[in-house]
Amino acid sequence: MNDYVPPPEFMPSEAGWGCTFVGFEEREFTKRIAESVHGIIWALLEVGYDLSRLEGITVSARYAESLAELDRGFETSAPLAPTQEYGTGMAMAAPIVREGKIMSRLMLDASIGVALLSEIEQERSFGLCTAVHELAHVFDLANKDKAFPGVLLKPYPGPILEVEMFKLSSLAWDEYFTTEQSARLRPASLDDCDEVLETALDDLLARLAEARRAFFTHRDFGRVFREMSTTMQILLKFSAYVLGTLDGLGRGDEYGPKSGDKIRASRFQTTFDSLRQALRQMASTYPTWQGVEAFAPLRAVAQRALEAEGLHLAMTDDGQMNIWVLHPENFTPQQHMAASLGQPI
Known part of the structure; x- marks a missing residue:
């Protein structure tokens, strides 16, 4: 029997264990999903994951709507939305701010919750892999915030070229x-x-x-x-x-x-x-x-x-960024000073 208990500082707060369900009616079913997610969280804590920045969990039958309505705790240019690049996203560890601290909220489409309870191994492993993938984002975000505090979710502190490449x-x-x-x-x-x-x-x-x-x-x-x-x-x-x-x-x-x-x-x-x-x-x-x-x-x-694709970038002595676009037929390069320090394109 494994008697290992994760360090208290790695544990999510009481609120962080909480599951919010959107669009579900059967309470017993949602209870089983919550227990499954909590089991995954506990297993990751036991192998050393710091999940203290987990603010909570949402499992939603209206996933896109729940993402759009999430209170991020900081100003953004647009609401959250599922990724649509060559497929539709079904899960996200959404960065948020609570009481000045960067946290994450685990957002799961209802299909992921259902998969976690499936009797079909392929479906269950898909749900498990997805949940662990997103909780790894929670862990990674916390580690990055410790490695460079005061940087995440803010303008990157560096020359314009570094900002854009980051x-x-x-x-x-x-x-x-x-x-x-x-x-x-x-x-x-x-x-x-x-x-x-x-x-x-x-x-x-x-x-x-x-x-x-x-x-x-x-x-x-x-x-x-x-x-x-x-x-x-x-x-x-x-x-x-x-x-x-x-x-x-x-x-x-x-x-x-x-x-x-x-x-x-x-x-x-x-x-x-x-x-x-x-x-x-x-x-x-x-x-x-x-x-x-x-x-x-x-x-x-x-x-x-970018250089391999014909777009060349360089910093100038006065902190600006030069952009060269090489003609596909190797004609004379075009050059223009396109952005200044602290003003990302």
Whole structure:
């Protein structure tokens, strides 16, 4: 029998254990879902997860509505919404602020709660893997807030180029870590995330190329930067899902079973391999990071990835950022000073 008791400072508060159910009528059913989620939380506490920043749990039959209505505790430009990139999101560890402290609320679509109680192993493992993945986000957010306090959910404290590359690349770490942590619970998750990358790869590379070509018609440096950085962010994130799952399954030197051939045959292979190295470098010192410089390897990958697509960035001596867009036919590069220090595009 395991008599291990997690340290009190790792435990969610009494409120953090609370489950709110939206759109459910049968009380006994919701009680079973809550017990299942609590069992997962307790198991993670026993292996050393700090879940003290878990503010609570919502399981909703109206998931999109519940996300939109969540009180974040800080000003945002738009309400939360399920991800819609090549699939619809069904779970999220939503960052919030309560009494000045960064917390997370676990938001689950009702289908995840139902899956946790399923008698079908494939469905139950999907629900378990999803819940652990999101609770790993809770753990990771707490660790980052300790490593660089006063930085998260605020303007990034650095030169404009670092700001933009952090914004572009940080999601890759988030998804690498959480998929690495949850992969062993459902090895089939590799097929799922790899299929997304394989499906999206050609489209995203085409979008990058088209944004670059379109620049030579509209000549808007802010627009081409936004379009290319947003697309590259998605591509790095989808790649990180696959890389994290491979590492979690002990298959770290491999490529995805479906996306691998496409990546090796594309101009993206160098970026993919560099991303793997950068994420492993960050993981080697996690969670004892000493500030935002822990993300320097990932920022460098993001900048080189844009350069490989024809968008070159450089800091000036006076703290501004220059953008060069290389013509697809290798004509004379266009150059423009597009943003100044402290004013992200």
